[in-house]
Amino acid sequence: MATHMVNLDALIPREDFESISPGGDAQPSAIQNSIRVTDLTLEGFAYPVLRKPDFQRETANWTPEKVTALVRSYLEGDLIPAIILWRSTMSGKVFVIDGAHRLSALIAWAHDDYGDRHTSLRFFDNIIPDEQRKAAEATRQLIQESVGSFSDLSLALKNPDTVSDQRLRLARNLSFLSLPLQWVPGEADKAESSFYRINQQATAIDPTELDMIKARRKPNALAARAFIRAGTGHKYWSSFSESVQADIESIAKEVYDLIFRPNLDLSIKSADLPVAGRGYSADSVKMVFELVNFVNGVQPEMWREETGSRRRKGSNEEAVTPLTDDSDGSATLKFMRAVKKAAERIAGKTPASLGLHPAVYFYSYTGRFQPAAFLAAIAFVQELVNKRMLVKFSENRDAFEDFLVKHKYFLNQIVRRYGSLQRSAAPIQQMYRIVLKGLIEGVSVDGIISRLQDPDTARLPVKVITAGDHEYGRDFSTRTKNAVYLETALQTSPRCNICGARLHTRFSTVDHKIRKEDGGTGAPGNAQLVHPYCNSGYKEYLHASRR
Structure with a gap:
């Protein structure tokens, strides 16, 4: 087929x-x-x-x-x-x-x-x-x-x-x-x-498609439609001015290229994977719409037609402000810029980008893209920014990502328990918090796993499994082949020369080992590949702390 x-x-x-x-x-x-x-x-x-x-x-x-x-x-x-x-x-x-x-x-x-x-x-x-x-x-x-x-x-x-x-x-x-x-x-x-x-x-x-149809003039649906096809296809935003249309299409293409390139096929042959899975699929429509709503703090009751005007859902809940139709494109552009900023925090080469390795964060051990993990990473990185913890993360990033790689199947276990997209995004984000906190405090790997399983802290459905827990047929399945390719790619992945964590070369930058301010030259021997943020914020922190 x-x-x-x-x-x-x-x-x-x-x-x-x-x-x-x-x-x-x-x-x-x-x-x-x-x-x-x-x-x-x-x-x-x-x-x-x-x-x-x-x-x-x-x-x-x-x-x-x-x-x-x-x-x-x-x-x-x-x-x-x-x-x-x-x-x-x-x-x-x-x-x-x-x-x-x-x-x-x-x-x-x-x-x-x-x-x-x-x-x-x-x-x-x-x-x-x-x-x-x-x-x-x-x-x-x-x-x-x-x-x-x-x-x-x-x-x-x-x-x-x-x-x-x-x-x-x-x-x-x-x-x-x-x-x-x-x-x-x-x-x-x-x-x-x-x-x-x-x-x-x-x-x-599909319920997501129906939601987008009924919200077709609202900024969240307009932004999602633009992102899904990189600003091409039917122009749902054609009633806006030409300059606004051009901005929408430009941002849509930038974000599409950032999260959906290179194209992903069923068989994984390398670790050069798109951070948001396959752009050409039914699942991508759901994921992109969820991403736009997630980043912009939009809840269903704000835009579904039954919302009406301002109303209360219950005595203990705050009034809901409906999301209105976008008459001139300004709200759509605002939503799109927020998504672009969030995407650039996890991917790309801007100075603020952590350059997260897709194979570490967004794919299960069988090579399946996990939309919930993508949303969780977006939220987790934003939390690090808000709590001024990017330096702490960079100090422990190597060990943090080694934990995620070794226990990749935890993603599958959480998604099976809670469901897809936003239903599992929060539990995955909670796992990230607990793992990072444990590493900062010097807790062992076994101790961190105990914290993840502790009903008083997280009660996440994670269970350590071994090779003997799997059953395999006589032939190698696509999942098994993907797992082997991913494991090999992660084992041989280059490392950032500043933080030591895995480096996705598409999101890497070339850094001076000896800074230009300290007399470093542009010679090849003074060059090193690093994460964009390590080349800016974290490197400056390390330099200042050594004074």
Whole structure:
């Protein structure tokens, strides 16, 4: 089975239900009840007026196999559920209420664009992730093997003697088969309520996606949408001024490159890993939205629509101030800058960056990215800053990270107990606090583990396990291979020449062993690789303490 999903998001443009444009009119007395693939080509009459609601979730949840199966089902005349549409009298555009993936799969086949050709390239500003290209190529190959391309079948009717009987049969089916349509009557509010009701049946909208749809004009959802696609794709922020749009897209790309590069595949071959896992996945949407809310202190009751105006949830709770829609982009930029600052504290090469090694902090011992650990590290580093403990951390960083590497499976145990994302972020952060405090106080490793298990201090579900506690088959699984690669990479990882902890070369800086102020030169022999913060704050502290 394919690893990556096919991104068909570019093929049906988004638009506001209530947009006004020339061509709107009263509802016609009669409207077609089916649509053919030939209507969906660039030259077809139906395709130019097709739209998705501007809040529609990303059309990127089908595998190459599923796209191929849909196209084949259409050509075989199999029953395909009706596409549900709504026609705006204000613009004359036709909106897809249900069936965007089905319709997009057929459009992709007709255009030979599975997320990597002309329409998609324009939509994503020519920035197509490797995973997206791989999924597109896999789909194109499966389509070719299964039914043939749209252009091939179109030519088959004109040249029947050059194709197989099977392809000729499919080509003849193409000439008369169509998809059934159903229409939602009424105005824009009826269309939107129909969208929510219909899309919560069968394959329901993911709760995070639904939250982001309903909060689509609020700064947390706008910021998350920008980060997820590095500022490309549908511009949910297009109503803002051009300068604000440019700032949003610039920050989005910087943060995306910082946390999602290099691209991550299932098989780990080195320790050069992205700090936030795979950028091209369904899980990344949840993680990024949680990250934006987490960094900016936004709780669900502040932006979910049932919040209303200021209200109290209980007699002992403070009033909740609702998060309002962002009318000019200023709040979105504020949220995005906060995320950028937090990300630069753990990754990158800015002077304040601790340059945390992804393999140490964000991946389990089997090589699986742990979103909760990522959020926990963000919070833990911010706590170190607030409590002025960065120097203490740097003094004990080597031993701290050795503890995390040796007991990597503690992450899995905590996540299994508490759940994903923010539910486990706080317990993981608590583990970090206890470990660092124990090291500062000179407590042994066994003593620190006892503190983690002590019901009076943490009561974390951590248990020391040995190689004998695992059961393995005869062949090496992907998890086992990932574990071996990670362990080897961590054992051979370079070390910071100031604090002694593991160094991720992508987040390292070159430092003068003998400072320039003390006569040090730029000769190679006077150069050393260090963490950015060690090259600035911690080094200056060490120099001052020696006076």
